[in-house]
Amino acid sequence: MPVHLSSLLLLLAAAVITVVLCRSVKLPAMLGYLLVGMLIGPHALGLIASSDEATHLAEFGVVFLMFTLGLEFNLAKLNAMRRVVFGLGASQVAVTALLVCAAALLTGHDWKVGLALGGALAMSSTAMVSKLLSERNELNAAHGQNAIGILLFQDLAVVPFLIMLPVLGRSGEEMAWALGLAAVKIICVLVLLLNLGPRMMRPWFNLVAKQHSSELFMLNLLLVTLGIAWLTDLAGLSLALGAFLAGMLIAETEYRYQVEDDIRPFRDLLLGLFFVTVGMNLNFATLAAYWWLVLLVLLFLLPGKILIISGLARAFGNSPGNSLRTGFALGQGGEFAFVLLTLAAGAGLMPSALHQVMVASVVLSMLATPFLLQHSDKLVLRLAASEWMNLAANLHQIAVRTMETQGHVVLCGYGRSGQSLARILNEENIPFFALDLDPEKVREAGAAGESVMFGDAAKREVLMAAGLMRARALVVTYADTHSALKILELVHQLRPELPVIVRTFDDSDIDRLKASGAAEVVAEVLEGSLMLASHTLMMLGVPLNRVLKRIRNVREARYQMFRGFFRGIIEDVEEGERTQPRLHSVLLVPGAAAVGRPVGELGFAALNVEVRSLRRKNMRPTQPSTDFTLLAGDILVLLGEPENLAAAERLLLQGP
Structure with missing residues (x-):
């Protein structure tokens, strides 16, 4: 039938x-x-009787499966x-x-x-x-x-x-x-x-x-x-x-x-x-x-x-x-x-x-x-006794490589994006340590003298061996939301104040990642479209300063922590570099002076320090209003000059 x-x-x-x-x-x-x-077949609820036509049609699914198999x-x-x-x-x-x-x-x-x-x-x-x-x-x-x-x-x-x-x-x-x-x-x-x-x-x-x-x-x-x-x-x-x-x-x-x-x-x-x-x-x-x-x-x-x-x-x-x-x-x-x-x-x-x-x-x-x-x-x-030895040996190798490293960046993944970021970090003399699950890539990078080891960044012991407790930041360089969420959960348990930057393919998972504690999420689609737009506008004869301003406005609207952070379109950032504003994260531990107080009462205006973002578990990072009450476990991202940031941190933790 x-x-x-x-x-x-x-x-x-x-x-x-x-x-x-x-x-x-x-x-x-x-x-x-x-x-x-x-459930719906003739031997259960009986909602649909068995059909020869449906079976013959389904056989074409096997045909196309074999076709795609032949492609492989x-x-x-x-x-x-x-x-x-x-x-x-x-x-x-x-x-x-x-x-x-x-x-x-x-x-x-x-x-x-x-x-x-x-x-x-x-x-x-x-x-x-x-x-x-x-x-x-x-x-x-x-x-x-x-x-x-x-x-x-x-x-x-x-x-x-x-x-x-x-x-x-x-x-x-x-x-x-x-x-x-x-x-x-x-x-x-x-x-x-x-x-x-x-x-x-x-x-x-x-x-x-x-x-x-x-x-x-x-x-x-x-x-x-x-x-x-x-x-x-x-x-x-x-x-x-x-x-x-x-x-x-x-x-x-x-x-x-x-x-x-x-x-x-x-x-x-x-x-x-x-x-x-x-x-x-x-x-x-x-x-x-x-x-x-x-x-x-x-x-x-x-x-x-x-x-x-x-x-x-x-x-x-x-x-x-x-x-x-x-x-x-x-x-x-x-x-x-x-x-x-x-x-x-x-x-x-x-x-x-x-x-x-x-x-x-x-x-x-x-x-x-x-x-x-x-x-x-x-x-x-x-079941495998030798696996403990292999795991311990691998963790030991990772720990030895990072033992003397302080204030480094942990890179989760060493693909194209991870390697590009590593080159920029090297130029800035910022130490990094990368983890990757491709043994061939790790071997080649190690032979070239790169700080890369084989390890799954989604495992607690691997992150600890990679020096998570001494790191300045952690970056998930591959676009895998499921793995990134596991890493964010581990980082939140071990070092909730550590900024984590996550790469993703598009905007669909940004809310989930930020609610799980990501300091920022970089979407490939957005950055690719911005570069596409900038080249298109320049080819159409739009002046360079207008192109840069347009791209800057989009980025300020998209990346919350950068909002108002771009001081000029073209300027020499090396001049007076030490007094340039920078970002700094502070974790409010239980008993900190700022716990239970609204942001407006902290007196940051006198220190010329801005609260750029607040991160709280299961809440999307936001720029808090003056009447926003702080709780233990909150992470404040501050923007200011180094000396003022140090004073603001003392104010948050110890009080005036």
């Missing part, structure tokens, strides 16, 4: 609400789609990670599949069922793991690289499973003939596409791009993707394989990144519908009858897969800590497990009850992964 408009609206409303809830608690959106399907596969990337991809990744898929197959044989199932289950349970969630590792800034860490390499091989291994599973349900001779024919077909298709494809793809995309039409480019992209998928389906192979090959062909052209951006909305929408249909197929009556089997499979899937991956990573020369972290990241099932399980059930390889049990187990393993990763550091420290 086709999907009616009312059912579609109900589906969209449920998906939007559930996905919003999942994102608010930092869970992947795909889990929200699964929950939607489970290029020979250069595979060659650079060949040891992890084809060594560790191949070992993980092979060992997991063989163990699952052996377990299936021991429980009385056919080897075909074991092969189907082994292939499905060997997969992990590429979308979930890459997102979670990215949020934790661990993609460039050793275990992050291991995880990405294994995921790459898992995704590549999906292709032969997609070809094999539909024919495994046939008789012996027929199956052998079908597999042989499929092998011949895929060789012919690969030879044809990989020889003719690159020669035709680039000129064709160049011709389309020259028309300067975004809708034509999008139509052409859909035509190429679905057209190649249709050709492979016509040859008796899968739609997904054709989409994967189309992605590989386009990956070799200069339009790869544009294509990836254009195709993402279709992929995400249709893939979301796929996960909804998976959830709709979950039969709760069957699950209630076989709940013990679901728990048994889940106990193998999570701890068993973690042990397999950790052991293999250790055998490939990784440290115990990195090996365990790799296992914790990849212990769950993945989105391709649903594809392979559905394919196997459709080919008659497994009964409906077993299919339900496996899907439920994969869903539960995916639900557990975010929480498992959240506590992975504590688990690794408990």
